[in-house]
Structure formats: C-alpha cells, structure tokens
Amino acid sequence: MRVLKGIVAAVVIVSACASVSFAQPARTPLPSWNDTASTKAIVAFVERVTKSGSRDFVPVAERIATFDNDGTLWAEQPMYVQAAFALDRVKALAPHHPEWKDTEPFASLLKGDLKGAFAGGEPAIAQIVMQTHAGMTTDEFNAIVTDWIATARHPKTGRLYTEMVYQPMLELLAYLRANGFKTFIVSGGGIEFMRPWAERVYGIPPEQVIGSSIKTTFDLREGKPVLVRLPEVNFVDDKAGKPVGINAHIGRRPIAAFGNSDGDLQMLQWTAAGSGARFCLYVHHTDADREWAYDRQSHVGSLDKGLDEAAARGWTVVDMKADWKAVFPFEVKRDPRERNLR
Amino acid sequence: MRVLKGIVAAVVIVSACASVSFAQPARTPLPSWNDTASTKAIVAFVERVTKSGSRDFVPVAERIATFDNDGTLWAEQPMYVQAAFALDRVKALAPHHPEWKDTEPFASLLKGDLKGAFAGGEPAIAQIVMQTHAGMTTDEFNAIVTDWIATARHPKTGRLYTEMVYQPMLELLAYLRANGFKTFIVSGGGIEFMRPWAERVYGIPPEQVIGSSIKTTFDLREGKPVLVRLPEVNFVDDKAGKPVGINAHIGRRPIAAFGNSDGDLQMLQWTAAGSGARFCLYVHHTDADREWAYDRQSHVGSLDKGLDEAAARGWTVVDMKADWKAVFPFEVKRDPRERNLR
Numbered sequence: 175m176r177v178l179k180g181i182v183a184a185v186v187i188v189s190a191c192a193s194v195s196f197a198q199p200a201r202t203p204l205p206s207w208n209d210t211a212s213t214k215a216i217v218a219f220v221e222r223v224t225k226s227g228s229r230d231f232v233p234v235a236e237r238i239a240t241f242d243n244d245g246t247l248w249a250e251q252p253m254y255v256q257a258a259f260a261l262d263r264v265k266a267l268a269p270h271h272p273e274w275k276d277t278e279p280f281a282s283l284l285k286g287d288l289k290g291a292f293a294g295g296e297p298a299i300a301q302i303v304m305q306t307h308a309g310m311t312t313d314e315f316n317a318i319v320t321d322w323i324a325t326a327r328h329p330k331t332g333r334l335y336t337e338m339v340y341q342p343m344l345e346l347l348a349y350l351r352a353n354g355f356k357t358f359i360v361s362g363g364g365i366e367f368m369r370p371w372a373e374r375v376y377g378i379p380p381e382q383v384i385g386s387s388i389k390t391t392f393d394l395r396e397g398k399p400v401l402v403r404l405p406e407v408n409f410v411d412d413k414a415g416k417p418v419g420i421n422a423h424i425g426r427r428p429i430a431a432f433g434n435s436d437g438d439l440q441m442l443q444w445t446a447a448g449s450g451a452r453f454c455l456y457v458h459h460t461d462a463d464r465e466w467a468y469d470r471q472s473h474v475g476s477l478d479k480g481l482d483e484a485a486a487r488g489w490t491v492v493d494m495k496a497d498w499k500a501v502f503p504f505e506v507k508r509d510p511r512e513r514n515l516r
Numbered sequence: 517m518r519v520l521k522g523i524v525a526a527v528v529i530v531s532a533c534a535s536v537s538f539a540q541p542a543r544t545p546l547p548s549w550n551d552t553a554s555t556k557a558i559v560a561f562v563e564r565v566t567k568s569g570s571r572d573f574v575p576v577a578e579r580i581a582t583f584d585n586d587g588t589l590w591a592e593q594p595m596y597v598q599a600a601f602a603l604d605r606v607k608a609l610a611p612h613h614p615e616w617k618d619t620e621p622f623a624s625l626l627k628g629d630l631k632g633a634f635a636g637g638e639p640a641i642a643q644i645v646m647q648t649h650a651g652m653t654t655d656e657f658n659a660i661v662t663d664w665i666a667t668a669r670h671p672k673t674g675r676l677y678t679e680m681v682y683q684p685m686l687e688l689l690a691y692l693r694a695n696g697f698k699t700f701i702v703s704g705g706g707i708e709f710m711r712p713w714a715e716r717v718y719g720i721p722p723e724q725v726i727g728s729s730i731k732t733t734f735d736l737r738e739g740k741p742v743l744v745r746l747p748e749v750n751f752v753d754d755k756a757g758k759p760v761g762i763n764a765h766i767g768r769r770p771i772a773a774f775g776n777s778d779g780d781l782q783m784l785q786w787t788a789a790g791s792g793a794r795f796c797l798y799v800h801h802t803d804a805d806r807e808w809a810y811d812r813q814s815h816v817g818s819l820d821k822g823l824d825e826a827a828a829r830g831w832t833v834v835d836m837k838a839d840w841k842a843v844f845p846f847e848v849k850r851d852p853r854e855r856n857l858r
Binding site: 235238312356365366369373379380381382383387390391392394398399401408414415417418421422423424425426440443444447 | 577580654698707708711715721722723724725729732733734736740741743750756757759760763764765766767768782785786789
C-alpha cells in the first residue's frame with residue numbers, strides 16, 4: 175500500500191482536462207456523448223423499442239438493461255477498487271493478527287510488496303478475500319464498506335472512488351430509466367461490496383445489483399437474528415457465470431447489455447441471442463490521457479475475444495477517446511438545469 | 517395420480533359458497549377483508565409508514581414486502597402445486613423411461629401409489645424433482661411450466677391452480693403496491709416454477725420472485741447460448757434459508773412479511789428485527805368449509821412454533837374464517853369498477 179500511497183503523492187491530479195463545456199442544448203439526454211456512430215446507435219435502439227406501434231416495440235416490464243461495473247461504470251485501473259478495499263482492510267485488521275507478520279500473503283502485503291503477496295496466486299487471493307470479507311454479519315460488513323467508500327481515494331487521481339465513475343454512463347443509465355428500462359449491475363465484483371453505495375452513485379437499488387458472493391448463514395445471537403458471512407464462495411458472477419446470475423436474479427433475458435471486458439462476453443452473447451431487438455455495447459478503453467488505454471494484453475479488464483466478437487456481430491464499441499466528451503463527472507462544468515441527471 | 521383424479525370426480529365443486537356480494541363502497545382497498553382487528557392492523561401499518569411527516573415514515577425505496585407463496589398466496593392442500601406438477605411430469609415422461617416401471621420411486625408413483633413412492637423419503641423426492649426439473653434448458657422448462665399451469669386443475673375444486681389464489685391477498689398485494697411497496701415472493705417452492713405465471717397472476721415480475729433452485733450452467737449449443745438445468749441443488753429457500761435468500765436477492769430488509777407456516781418463521785423474525793416500523797402477519801388456515809383448516813399437526817404447511825411466536829410478539833394472525841369475506845376470486849361477484857384490482 176505504501177507503493178500506492180507514494181504514487182498518490184507523486185501524481186499530478188488530472189484536473190488539467192476539467193471544465194469541459196457543452197454547445198448542445200440542456201435537454202440532450204446524453205450531453206457527454208459526442209454525436210458519433212456509437213451515440214446514434216444507442217438512441218436509435220431506444221427509440222425502436224419504446225415507440226408504440228413499432229415492430230420492435232418492447233413492453234416496459236421487459237426493458238431490462240444489464241451493466242458490468244468495473245471498467246464499464248467506473249475505473250478499474252490501476253487495480254480493482256475492491257482489491258484496494260481488501261488491502262486497506264488487511265492493514266486495518268493487522269493489529270488483531272500478529273501472526274500475519276510471518277504468514278504469506280499477509281507478510282508481503284503489509285510490507286507493501288504486492289508482487290510478493292500475489293505470488294501465491296488464487297489461493298493467496300482467496301485468503302485475503304476471506305480474511306477481509308467474511309466472519310462478520312451482513313450489517314457489519316455493510317457498515318465497513320460504507321465507511322471505507324466514504325473516504326477512500328484513488329491512488330492516481332486522489333479522487334474518491336465514487337467520483338471515478340463515468341459521466342457518459344451515468345447519463346446512459348438515466349436515459350434508459352427515463353425510457354422505462356430497469357437497470358441492473360451484473361458484476362464479477364462482490365454483490366455486498368457494491369450495494370451500500372450503488373443506489374446513491376448509480377441510482378441502482380440493492381435488489382438490482384448482481385455480483386459474486388460468499389455464503390451466509392442465519393443465526394440468532396442473544397435472540398437477535400443475524401446473517402453471518404462465511405469464508406466460503408457461493409457464486410462467481412463472471413464470464414459464463416454472468417448469464418447464470420442474470421437468470422437467477424432477474425429471470426428474464428436483458429434486451430441490452432453493456433460491458434468492457436472478456437468477462438462480459440457471455441452476458442452479451444446471452445443478451446444478443448434473445449428474439450426481437452437487442453443491443454450489445456462494449457466500452458473500449460482508448461483514452462490514455464483522460465483515463466487509461468488498454469485492451470487485449472491487460473491483466474485487468476482484458477478485452478480480446480470480445481473485441482473480435484463485437485466486430486463480427488456488429489455490436490457497438492465505444493471509443494472512449496472519440497465518443498466521450500468527458501469521462502468523469504469532475505471534468506464537467508455542470509449546467510444547474512442538469513443537476514438531477516442521475 | 518389416479519387417486520387424485522378419482523378425488524376430482526367424486527368431489528362436489530365448492531361453488532355453493534360462490535357469489536359473495538359486498539356492502540362496502542367500491543373504493544375500499546381491501547373489499548374481501550372483514551372490518552376486523554387484522555384488517556385494521558394492516559391499514560394502520562400502511563398509513564403509519566406512508567404518511568409524510570410521520571415518525572414511522574419509510575421512503576418508497578425501502579418499502580419492501582415479502583410474501584410466502586404456498587398457503588399464503590394460493591392453496592397448498594391437499595398437496596403443494598409443484599408436487600402435482602412433478603407427478604404429472606413423471607407420467608408425461610414415463611414413455612421415455614421404460615425402466616421406471618421397475619424402479620422406485622417411479623414404479624409406485626406410476627401405479628398411483630403415492631405412499632409407496634414417498635416411502636423412500638427425501639432421496640425419493642430428490643429423484644423425482646431432478647428427473648422432472650433438470651436436464652432441459654431454462655427456456656424449455658419455462659415452456660413446460662407455462663403449458664402445464666394453463667390447463668392443470670386442482671384435484672378437489674376442479675379449478676385451474678391459478679384460480680386457487682386468495683382474493684384477499686391479491687387485494688393486499690395491490691393495496692401495498694398502490695402505497696409504494698415493492699412486493700416480492702419468498703417461497704420454498706422452485707423459483708423457475710413460479711416465475712412463468714407470477715406476473716400474470718400476482719402482478720409480481722420474475723425479478724421479484726425468490727425461491728429454491730437447482731444449479732444451471734451456460735453452454736453454447738451450435739453457437740446458440742443456453743442455460744442448462746443441472747440435477748444439483750443450488751439453494752433451498754425455506755426456514756433459515758429465507759432470510760439468506762432475501763439478502764441475496766433484495767439486499768435490503770423487508771419492512772413487512774407475510775407467511776403461513778413455520779417455514780416462514782425466520783423470514784418474519786428477520787423482518788421484525790429491523791429498526792423502525794415493521795409488520796409481520798401469519799395467515800392461519802381456519803376455514804374448513806371454504807378452504808382447509810390446519811395448523812400445528814399438518815404435514816403440509818405446519819404452523820406450530822410460528823403460532824406461539826406470533827402470540828408472544830403480537831404479530832397479526834389472520835383468521836381466514838373470520839377475517840376473509842371471500843377466499844377465492846371465483847367466489848366473488850365482481851363489481852365491474854373493481855376489475856383492475858390486481
């Protein structure tokens with residue numbers, strides 16, 4: 175973590191590109207989107223499925239849209255936000271675990287040696303997750319996440335993580351909801367890690383958040399019912415798990431799906447395979463100046479097979495650099511009339 | 517099944533008690549409820565949590581109400597509807613399984629000997645469930661359930677199962693929704709068994725149906741993505757499983773919960789343990805004439821501990837005989853102005 179903290183100190187806050195102003199009229203539903211093919215494709219789809227009498231009309235109840243979270247709704251570089259949370263929790267819990275000084279992966283981690291910590295591969299990661307995510311009640315975990323997300327800051331920009339969300343995607347969520355869509359998160363991240371803040375930040379209530387989970391068990395503690403989080407994987411909501419999670423939670427196939435990595439490919443395939451009008455979109459990270467540029471070779475959010483399949487099937491691929499007028503809300507000089515966009 | 521069919525033929529359809537008419541004005545939100553303490557308790561709770569400025573006011577987003585299904589929203593006697601479905605499926609599939617003639621529990625079952633079939637206990641039931649509920653895609657299973665529920669009839673009344681729903685509970689669902697509540701089913705029954713018809717019958721969309729499930733897996737069949745139902749239990753949404761299922765799917769504690777058996781007790785405990793105004797209600801089956809009378813000793817929907825806890829905690833216990841003006845929709849001579857109650 176010291177490495178990361180060091181980066182924070184060294185980095186110039188990316189406020190240079192702040193204060194984008196807009197020539198478009200205030201009522202444009204997607205003010206942070208340029209007038210490009212991607213934007214036109216989104217609007218054309220929404221108009222097709224919502225226009226009564228249209229051959230592609232979809233009843234409101236079936237207007238289900240699913241969004242990946244990491245890299246699709248908020249930044250996932252230089253590491254997943256939940257990984258930063260886990261590392262901070264290890265530091266916070268270390269005084270109660272003197273044995274960690276001599277036990278991997280914790281020993282390396284506490285020395286700030288991330289490479290050493292992760293040298294143990296998946297078992298090491300699982301140990302970190304279980305030590306930091308299990309053993310408490312669901313209410314306690316909710317409070318831990320809520321407290322952490324209120325103050326934790328991005329190592330590069332120094333912004334709150336909840337400010338590292340994509341302004342164009344916030345507008346897209348609001349635009350879809352204004353057109354009768356129910357918007358869901360379908361993320362490989364922890365379902366209970368996202369729920370405490372997803373409603374405030376994205377306007378997505380807990381019951382519309384789907385993610386990976388560990389098992390919980392019901393218990394009566396001094397007569398008071400609690401749900402205790404167990405150190406056992408329940409469900410991994412990634413790759414082929416995404417359609418499974420969608421079916422388990424929604425029970426209806428989405429008509430639109432939005433992702434940014436190969437982890438979202440099966441969700442897009444599942445969505446595209448339904449009958450009637452469908453919309454699949456990949457966010458392609460092409461903007462090294464305002465955000466990050468990465469795809470096929472990235473360790474975080476690799477987009478390789480998905481990029482090929484999107485091209486082959488004519489899915490919309492958002493070029494962040496070309497399609498987005500602004501990336502983060504803090505770049506935008508907000509028109510007061512648009513304050514309620516979220 | 518022949519036993520059941522025999523019962524159908526022998527039974528006098530309970531149409532004698534049809535055609536209840538109402539003296540109350542058309543606008544009463546709960547026209548099939550008598551003006552008793554239970555009804556008053558429901559209305560008082562809804563008014564407390566929805567009246568702006570009230571100390572007990574609850575924002576719309578937090579108005580979560582959860583309902584058990586079997587015995588709470590529809591009849592569960594003489595056997596769970598899903599059990600009848602499974603038995604019908606065994607009959608339908610028997611021609612493809614000549615080996616069943618000599619294999620229990622199928623051999624007894626096909627001879628109409630339910631006692632013999634269930635002599636094998638839980639393993640026998642599991643075999644029947646897996647043979648009838650797994651092995652197909654989710655779309656195929658949806659179609660099987662949809663076809664079955666369109667024509668399958670209750671062995672005693674000869675009514676469609678979807679007519680064996682409780683008119684007062686339909687009104688209660690509509691009343692809660694009209695007051696900003698989101699209504700969920702939380703049932704021990706199969707989630708995929710309820711979803712195909714719950715929206716039409718109860719006005720509850722698939723994403724608000726929670727139930728027991730088997731595992732599914734994503735597969736590409738000739739390039740077409742499918743979800744295949746596997747013969748492996750995923751989750752049992754009963755008893756201590758209900759708060760777990762509520763947390764997994766809703767991520768928010770209900771403020772009101774409705775059940776009829778000990779299988780619902782933990783859901784009611786979990787609901788009651790939240791802060792602020794809470795409402796817990798048991799439907800007590802006391803009406804042997806219009807429905808069935810059973811509680812502590814019943815094999816189906818036993819209500820024993822729950823009855824004691826409800827008394828101790830002052831939960832509302834609906835006395836079907838005294839509190840309900842009508843039980844089933846087919847008893848009600850509908851005022852045309854109330855056609856849209858659901």
